[in-house]
Amino acid sequence: MRISLEEAAARLQNGEVVAIPTETVYGLAADATNDIALQKIFTAKQRPADHPLIVHIADISQVTEWVTAFPEVAVKLAKTFWPGALTLILPAKHHVSRVVRGGEPTIALRVPNHPIALELLRLSKLSVAAPSANLFTQLSPTTADHVEAGLGEGIPVLDGGACQVGIESTIVSVVADGQWQLLRPGMISEADIGKVAGRPQRKALSGHTMDKAVSTPKAPGQHALHYSPRTPLLLFKDRAVLLATSEQLINAGKTCAALLIGDGDKPSCHITQLSRQPAEVAEQLYSTLHQLDALKVDRLLVELPSDTPDWAAVLDRLSRAGFNKGV
Numbered sequence: 001m002r003i004s005l006e007e008a009a010a011r012l013q014n015g016e017v018v019a020i021p022t023e024t025v026y027g028l029a030a031d032a033t034n035d036i037a038l039q040k041i042f043t044a045k046q047r048p049a050d051h052p053l054i055v056h057i058a059d060i061s062q063v064t065e066w067v068t069a070f071p072e073v074a075v076k077l078a079k080t081f082w083p084g085a086l087t088l089i090l091p092a093k094h095h096v097s098r099v100v101r102g103g104e105p106t107i108a109l110r111v112p113n114h115p116i117a118l119e120l121l122r123l124s125k126l127s128v129a130a131p132s133a134n135l136f137t138q139l140s141p142t143t144a145d146h147v148e149a150g151l152g153e154g155i156p157v158l159d160g161g162a163c164q165v166g167i168e169s170t171i172v173s174v175v176a177d178g179q180w181q182l183l184r185p186g187m188i189s190e191a192d193i194g195k196v197a198g199r200p201q202r203k204a205l206s207g208h209t210m211d212k213a214v215s216t217p218k219a220p221g222q223h224a225l226h227y228s229p230r231t232p233l234l235l236f237k238d239r240a241v242l243l244a245t246s247e248q249l250i251n252a253g254k255t256c257a258a259l260l261i262g263d264g265d266k267p268s269c270h271i272t273q274l275s276r277q278p279a280e281v282a283e284q285l286y287s288t289l290h291q292l293d294a295l296k297v298d299r300l301l302v303e304l305p306s307d308t309p310d311w312a313a314v315l316d317r318l319s320r321a322g323f324n325k326g327v
Contacts, residue, residue, distance in 0.1 A: 001156050002144065005116065008158040009124035017041055019133040019147045020120060021160025022112040024085050024168050024186075025140040025286065026147050027056070027130025028155070029120075038099045038129055044151060047136040052102035053129035054087050054169070054220055055109050058121040066107050066127075068093055073197045074174040080196045083113035085165050086188050089173040089219060100129050108220060110169055116160040131220060132168065133157075139229050139293065139321075142166055142286045149290075166283035167317055171219050183219040185312040187282055226320040227286070229293035233300040235322040242301050243267050255297040259288060261305050270295060278310045285314060289321070 003011070008018045012029060015037040020029045028044060030037035032055045042049055055066065060078050063070050067090040074088050092107035101107055112118065121128065132140040134150040141147045144159040170186030172193055179202040182190050194200050236242040242258060246267035249256045257270040261281060266273075272288050274281045292300050304318055305311040 001148075001153055002159050003156045005120060005123065005158060008120055008156065009126075011156060012037075012120075012124050012126055012128060015040075017044060017155070019141075019144070019151070019155055019157040020117055020128070020130060021114055021144075021158060021163065022056070022117050022130070023114045023163060023165045024112075025142055025163055025166070026133040026144070026157075027054075027128075028133040028151070029056070029128040029130040032056075032100050032127045032129040033097065035097050035099045038097065041129060041131065042099075044155065045131065045134065045136050047131065049099070050102050051131075052104055052106075052108055052220055053100045053131050055100060055107060055127050056112050056117065056121065056130050057109055057127045058118060059111060062127065063088075063090070063109060066093060066096055066109060067091055069176040071174050071176060071178040073178040073180055073199075076196050076198075077172065077174070077180075077193065078111075081188055081192075082111040083118065084111070084188065085113065085169040085186050086110060087169045087171045087184075087220075089171060089183065091176060106173070108171065114160060116158065120158065137226050137228055139289055140168065140227055140286050141290075146286070146290055162287070164283060166285055166287070167313055168220075170313070173219070185316050187279060187313055189309055189312065191309060226323075227317045228321045228323075229289050229300060231293050231295075231297060231300045233302060233322045235302050235304055235318060237304050239264050239303060242303055246301060249299055254299060255295075256299045256301055257292045257295050257297045258301040258303070259292060260303050267301070269301075270297070276305075278305070278314060281305070281314050285317065 017030045017040045069091050087108050087110040089106045089108050133147045142163040144157045170188040171184035174180045181201050246269050260273045262276040
């Protein structure tokens with residue numbers, strides 16, 4: 001159900017959920033100060049209650065409404081990368097809802113870099129929690145059509161076109177003494193963060209973990225199985241092994257489709273080939289996986305990019321999409 005900007009603002013003010021566009025992915029938004037509205041997000045997504053939500057604010061001046069400390073390192077990061085695909089995790093004020101915090105003592109904040117999202121925040125005079133507008137662990141939506149396909153046409157959607165970044169924001173935790181840690185890679189890289197912060201990240205902070213197998217994440221998007229299509233998916237570090245697996249499946253009477261990165265030999269099944277440019281692949285990744293998922297083949301075969309800093313975000317999303325399914 002497509003709605004106007006004005007209707008979206010009114011629905012949010014009335015405690016309803018609305019799917020909204022951002023530059024990363026579409027989010028399922030609700031008033032971040034309304035626990036009843038927030039619970040509707042968890043219900044619609046079938047999301048565990050102990051998973052924190054990212055609160056989207058209109059500008060940096062609103063940070064102090066939510067946090068007990070805004071360290072200078074975090075201020076520098078916000079001034080450099082906001083509006084944009086960076087989420088900061090900071091110590092939360094006591095009044096901040098435990099629902100939005102997922103029971104954690106911290107709050108996740110970002111200013112989205114999408115004109116419609118920003119206008120909605122200003123028009124509604126709200127800050128909104130907005131996790132990806134999809135069922136928990138499934139593929140994130142980068143178009144309004146993806147939202148309706150995943151959550152049903154009964155969800156009101158503010159259509160802002162295709163998302164330009166295409167994968168979720170980088171998440172960085174900053175504690176009161178200014179130490180920082182990368183909790184989720186995104187298109188703003190660890191090197192980008194370190195350059196602005198003026199110091200390398202601290203590898204272990206109390207209350208957080210970078211262990212991909214942790215079952216109760218302390219930051220959004222850290223569940224071991226996440227961003228996953230409905231079709232069974234296999235991941236390949238080696239194109240030759242992918243080709244051999246494709247032939248084995250075809251010989252066994254199975255159907256498959258392949259997602260390839262860059263030029264090279266191709267399997268005889270249906271293929272989609274993306275470039276070797278990380279930003280281009282990130283923008284197209286979920287949309288491509290949605291298209292392949294819609295083919296309803298028996299297996300999706302996905303080639304992994306190289307394990308280098310430029311590819312960290314794409315590799316993270318694919319590794320979670322095919323958790324325990326690498327070849």
